[in-house]
Amino acid sequence: MINRRTFIKSMGTAGGAMLFAACSDAEVHRPAGWVPAYAQLEEKGELAARADTAYAKLEQCDLCPHRCKVNRIKGEQGFCNAPARAVVYSHSPHFGEELPLVGERGSGTIFFSNCNLRCVFCQNWPIAHLGRGLEVDDELLAEMMLDLQRRGCHNINLVTPTHVMPNIVSAARIALKKGLHLPLCYNTGGYETVENIRLLDGIVDIYLPDLKFMDGSQSARYAIEGQDNYPEMSMQSILEMNSQVGVLETDQRGIAMRGVILRHLVMPNRVAGTREFVSWVAENLPRDTYLNIMSQYRVEHMAFEYEEISRAITSSEFTEAIEWAKEAGLTNLDQRSMSQYRIHRRFSS
Numbered sequence: 394m395i396n397r398r399t400f401i402k403s404m405g406t407a408g409g410a411m412l413f414a415a416c417s418d419a420e421v422h423r424p425a426g427w428v429p430a431y432a433q434l435e436e437k438g439e440l441a442a443r444a445d446t447a448y449a450k451l452e453q454c455d456l457c458p459h460r461c462k463v464n465r466i467k468g469e470q471g472f473c474n475a476p477a478r479a480v481v482y483s484h485s486p487h488f489g490e491e492l493p494l495v496g497e498r499g500s501g502t503i504f505f506s507n508c509n510l511r512c513v514f515c516q517n518w519p520i521a522h523l524g525r526g527l528e529v530d531d532e533l534l535a536e537m538m539l540d541l542q543r544r545g546c547h548n549i550n551l552v553t554p555t556h557v558m559p560n561i562v563s564a565a566r567i568a569l570k571k572g573l574h575l576p577l578c579y580n581t582g583g584y585e586t587v588e589n590i591r592l593l594d595g596i597v598d599i600y601l602p603d604l605k606f607m608d609g610s611q612s613a614r615y616a617i618e619g620q621d622n623y624p625e626m627s628m629q630s631i632l633e634m635n636s637q638v639g640v641l642e643t644d645q646r647g648i649a650m651r652g653v654i655l656r657h658l659v660m661p662n663r664v665a666g667t668r669e670f671v672s673w674v675a676e677n678l679p680r681d682t683y684l685n686i687m688s689q690y691r692v693e694h695m696a697f698e699y700e701e702i703s704r705a706i707t708s709s710e711f712t713e714a715i716e717w718a719k720e721a722g723l724t725n726l727d728q729r730s731m732s733q734y735r736i737h738r739r740f741s742s
């Protein structure tokens with residue numbers, strides 16, 4: 394396990410000491426009067442109890458729909474293989490996320506190791522499936538959040554957070570007491586339970602879920618072998634997220650402060666069910682929900698063994714996806730996706 398002292402030492406050798414000193418001006422970018430959700434919950438005296446409730450779940454882990462019921466505090470491991478402490482692969486500003494998250498100075502990503510999915514096309518499988526990374530305690534996780542804030546990031550982007558939700562809540566409270574004021578962005582693959590998302594009500598400002606598949610037989614084949622409840626679990630959770638934070642709100646510079654950003658990756662041979670996805674969004678969420686329909690599917694990990702998904706998507710597969718979204722009346726499509734659409738349309742016509 395890495396501890397606070399070795400972390401700070403490593404930051405120093407990486408130039409972190411300079412960054413610690415230089416980036417306190419992140420403060421000036423905060424919109425006047427805006428406070429993150431978790432700070433408001435702390436003000437009401439409820440954040441500590443929420444962290445305790447979340448931590449108690451580790452004794453019979455039901456943090457996700459697998460409901461393994463293992464005692465992670467005693468070292469037992471469930472489907473995700475995660476220990477009780479968070480395992481972190483990296484923390485750094487990231488410029489490849491949606492523009493409202495990236496802003497001018499990047500989204501402050503913390504990549505957690507392990508995952509409750511086993512997507513055969515996973516791009517991060519050494520981290521997500523093999524669990525590569527360093528085990529950290531909540532104090533150190535809080536330091537990472539504060540470091541990202543000092544480096545000028547606009548949010549704390551918690552990548553693959555489901556199995557470490559208690560650690561995140563606890564660390565956010567520690568960091569809050571030391572001055573954290575950025576929105577927390579919960580960047581999930583979507584395999585969530587509504588109960589756990591309810592526990593995050595008043596803690597998370599920005600939800601960034603995937604809705605990867607609309608057909609349980611496809612998710613059982615490509616995301617969680619033999620389990621077909623991914624679409625149901627993901628859709629229920631997204632409805633709960635939307636009821637908590639609603640349509641994306643940004644500050645004057647267009648930087649995300651609160652709301653839902655929904656992602657969907659277009660896959661070859663329509664296996665992701667993109668037409669059904671846009672219909673579901675149109676019928677169940679506000680038409681101006683921020684939607685990122687993504688074109689960057691690549692044949693990664695085991696995908697080459699599955700004929701249907703062993704190629705990139707075609708231009709016409711991407712353009713039809715965007716056109717379905719427009720026909721469904723969805724009005725808030727990601728700018729980068731729309732740029733991609735205009736490029737692909739030239740090749741598909």
Ligand code: SF4
Nearest residue numbers: 454457460461471473
């Ligand atoms: S978080 Fe991990 S251990 Fe807990 S229920 Fe999900 S897969 Fe099982």
